[in-house]
Amino acid sequence: MNDVAVVGFAQAPCVRRTHGTTNGVEMLVPIFAEVFEQTGLTKADIGFWCSGSSDYLAGRAFSFIAAVDAIGAFPPIHESHVEMDAAWALYEAWLKIRMGEVDTALVYGFGKASAGELRRVLSLQLDPYVMAPLWPDSIGIAGLQARLGMDAGLWSEKDLAEVAARSRRDATSNPFAQLSGDVEAARLLEEPLVADPLRAHDIAPVTDGAAVIVLASVERARDIVERPAVITGIEHRIDSPVLGARDLTRSPSTERAGLAVGARDVEIAELHAPFTHQELILRDALGFGDDVRINPSGGALTGNPMFSAGLTRIGEAARQILAGNASRTLGHATSGPALQQNLVAVLERG
Amino acid sequence: MLADKSRTCFTSVVTSAATETEQTPLSAPLNVGFDYTRSVGPVLGHFVNALRQRRIVGIRGSDGRVHVPPVEYDPHTAEALTEFADVADEGTVVSWSWAPEPLEGQPIQRPFAWALIRLDGADTALLHAVDAGSAAKMRTGMRVRVRWADEPVGHIRDIAYFLPVDAPPDDPAPTPPPPPVVEREEGSPVTTVVTPVHLSFEHSVSPEESRYLRGLAEGRLIAQRCPACGKVYIPPRGACPTDGVPTVEEVELPDTGIVTTFCIVNVPFLGQRIKPPYVAAYILLDGADIPFLHLVLGCEASEVRMGMRVRAAWKPRQEWSTTLENIAHFEPTGEPDAPYESYAHHL
Numbered sequence: 001m002n003d004v005a006v007v008g009f010a011q012a013p014c015v016r017r018t019h020g021t022t023n024g025v026e027m028l029v030p031i032f033a034e035v036f037e038q039t040g041l042t043k044a045d046i047g048f049w050c051s052g053s054s055d056y057l058a059g060r061a062f063s064f065i066a067a068v069d070a071i072g073a074f075p076p077i078h079e080s081h082v083e084m085d086a087a088w089a090l091y092e093a094w095l096k097i098r099m100g101e102v103d104t105a106l107v108y109g110f111g112k113a114s115a116g117e118l119r120r121v122l123s124l125q126l127d128p129y130v131m132a133p134l135w136p137d138s139i140g141i142a143g144l145q146a147r148l149g150m151d152a153g154l155w156s157e158k159d160l161a162e163v164a165a166r167s168r169r170d171a172t173s174n175p176f177a178q179l180s181g182d183v184e185a186a187r188l189l190e191e192p193l194v195a196d197p198l199r200a201h202d203i204a205p206v207t208d209g210a211a212v213i214v215l216a217s218v219e220r221a222r223d224i225v226e227r228p229a230v231i232t233g234i235e236h237r238i239d240s241p242v243l244g245a246r247d248l249t250r251s252p253s254t255e256r257a258g259l260a261v262g263a264r265d266v267e268i269a270e271l272h273a274p275f276t277h278q279e280l281i282l283r284d285a286l287g288f289g290d291d292v293r294i295n296p297s298g299g300a301l302t303g304n305p306m307f308s309a310g311l312t313r314i315g316e317a318a319r320q321i322l323a324g325n326a327s328r329t330l331g332h333a334t335s336g337p338a339l340q341q342n343l344v345a346v347l348e349r350g
Numbered sequence: 351m352l353a354d355k356s357r358t359c360f361t362s363v364v365t366s367a368a369t370e371t372e373q374t375p376l377s378a379p380l381n382v383g384f385d386y387t388r389s390v391g392p393v394l395g396h397f398v399n400a401l402r403q404r405r406i407v408g409i410r411g412s413d414g415r416v417h418v419p420p421v422e423y424d425p426h427t428a429e430a431l432t433e434f435a436d437v438a439d440e441g442t443v444v445s446w447s448w449a450p451e452p453l454e455g456q457p458i459q460r461p462f463a464w465a466l467i468r469l470d471g472a473d474t475a476l477l478h479a480v481d482a483g484s485a486a487k488m489r490t491g492m493r494v495r496v497r498w499a500d501e502p503v504g505h506i507r508d509i510a511y512f513l514p515v516d517a518p519p520d521d522p523a524p525t526p527p528p529p530p531v532v533e534r535e536e537g538s539p540v541t542t543v544v545t546p547v548h549l550s551f552e553h554s555v556s557p558e559e560s561r562y563l564r565g566l567a568e569g570r571l572i573a574q575r576c577p578a579c580g581k582v583y584i585p586p587r588g589a590c591p592t593d594g595v596p597t598v599e600e601v602e603l604p605d606t607g608i609v610t611t612f613c614i615v616n617v618p619f620l621g622q623r624i625k626p627p628y629v630a631a632y633i634l635l636d637g638a639d640i641p642f643l644h645l646v647l648g649c650e651a652s653e654v655r656m657g658m659r660v661r662a663a664w665k666p667r668q669e670w671s672t673t674l675e676n677i678a679h680f681e682p683t684g685e686p687d688a689p690y691e692s693y694a695h696h697l
Contacts, residue, residue, distance in 0.1 A: 059382050059551040060382075070594055116549055120549070134478065140464040245475075
């Protein structure tokens with residue numbers, strides 16, 4: 001089967017609010033142009049298109065159809081969509097290339113989270129019989145998870161603040177980040193609790209944004225870029241939707257996905273952790289020591305565009321290889337409440 | 351069972367804010383809602399029917415552990431589970447987080463705690479809300495008991511919320527309205543639960559659509575032309591679906607055109623404004639390359655045909671807003687029909 005590589009990546013700036021349409025299509029037009037510029041490909045060269053977004057975020061049915069206009073889909077294209085983070089759209093595109101059906105694919109994710117009340121919208125991901133009717137919001141659920149780890153002595157408020165401080169420092173060199181700055185963890189801990197046990201720095205900001213990745217078979221990739229980022233392993237797993245039956249301080253789905261792709265020996269890992277404590281759970285699940293550089297981009301805590309933040313992690317991990325900064329990196333994406341579903345991809349210099 | 355009661359609302363009235371400029375894209379509140387009806391099946395059915403009797407039941411897994419709420423299949427063996435077990439309506443807080451500003455629909459409409467609660471007799475924890483007054487009164491390991499809804503209906507929200515066991519009995523928390531129920535015969539079990547889902551958005555349109563909507567408020571039909579393929583779109587598009595580039599050049603169209611295709615609506619439905627039969631048609635304005643959907647009135651439904659020439663019937667000027675509803679409907683002009691070849695490529 002064909003091996004698959006990332007050959008292009010672009011993202012829209014992460015911002016608190018755009019003035020664009022509710023479905024956020026305007027964010028896509030410039031980044032499509034950017035990846036075509038990077039790769040020298042045109043839309044006619046793309047064999048398969050796949051996107052990740054959500055109708056609940058846009059407040060209308062089939063909202064992803066509007067985004068197809070940004071492609072310029074004539075003559076008709078070969079297209080698909082997942083109602084998840086676009087990292088899962090990348091998985092679908094990866095399969096298409098693996099199977100030899102196409103040799104290039106363009107994957108994109110987008111969402112205007114500022115249009116609605118994000119933490120309330122996200123409660124509709126929950127079990128519709130016994131949880132969603134209570135409208136438990138994403139911050140409340142993350143707080144339950146964070147406290148379980150605190151009570152068990154797995155992490156402290158200080159540990160969480162250090163994750164936030166490091167993320168913001170790293171984001172100062174990321175022009176697309178929404179939050180950044182040189183701030184000490186001790187200073188962050190002086191801020192009030194916004195949703196006990198969480199402080200504002202523990203929670204990823206509400207973000208409008210979009211991202212796009214171009215994939216190619218390895219054979220094709222060598223003609224497109226000098227250092228393609230070959231996906232040597234990609235796996236996704238899911239944990240029970242029953243929050244009260246899971247050990248929320250662990251992420252067995254990440255652990256299993258990580259084992260399947262040989263996650264340990266990477267230089268850089270981009271982890272999709274929308275809450276500070278979730279980064280600690282993920283690092284543990286992937287078996288990382290201090291030698292693995294985590295989220296040099298600043299990660300989702302400094303910009304969390306819904307339905308593209310996970311794809312962006314894979315894009316950032318690939319960019320480190322495309323730019324010649326690393327030879328083995330990891331991208332992770334999560335979807336659902338409290339790290340329910342997780343995808344892990346390992347990338348190597350081809 | 352289908353919904354005996356369902357409600358939809360979809361309102362989007364584009365209004366002009368006092369401070370906006372010609373360039374600011376239009377936006378307006380958008381509220382969407384739907385009452386989801388779900389069949390409960392044997393396991394969740396048992397659970398919600400017990401709630402109606404102010405009892406909580408779990409289900410025993412293959413390892414002997416009792417799951418509350420009950421799960422339909424064993425998480426380890428994937429076998430269907432059938433052995434129900436009663437548990438207490440009192441339990442222990444396993445974890446909690448504070449909700450200082452309750453959101454619409456949440457169980458308690460004053461500051462409260464989300465909690466994972468392990469009921470006595472259960473091995474897994476139930477997610478629910480605790481009315482403790484303040485975060486300072488919450489702690490892991492505290493004992494809580496159910497505050498039942500005044501009139502249980504067979505729904506998770508029959509558990510209104512939880513209270514600390516030693517809470518005073520006379521301070522009921524404000525709660526959202528009870529969930530609607532599916533009508534059924536007296537005494538028969540609940541087989542369907544209804545869960546309203548209402549979301550609020552600030553809906554925004556593109557700069558191109560804003561030009562079009564502002565034009566309608568002046569009685570003008572503004573289309574835009576794609577700079578690459580020259581096609582004229584009304585409403586204008588954020589990006590030409592053929593070329594993927596924004597449409598830019600403004601084109602004003604007349605309010606006459608043709609029917610490209612149509613259907614006769616005979617079926618009554620919720621929210622219908624005109625008595626059937628009537629015609630919904632694709633209208634291709636003269637000079638446009640894309641038709642839009644509107645009504646054709648002013649003749650018998652059976653007289654409407656493909657290629658028929660029509661003209662807009664505008665509402666009185668004082669009723670105009672930034673909406674295509676300024677045109678009440680289209681009416682036949684009486685001119686000869688357009689030849690099929692002239693619009694065949696727009697079908």
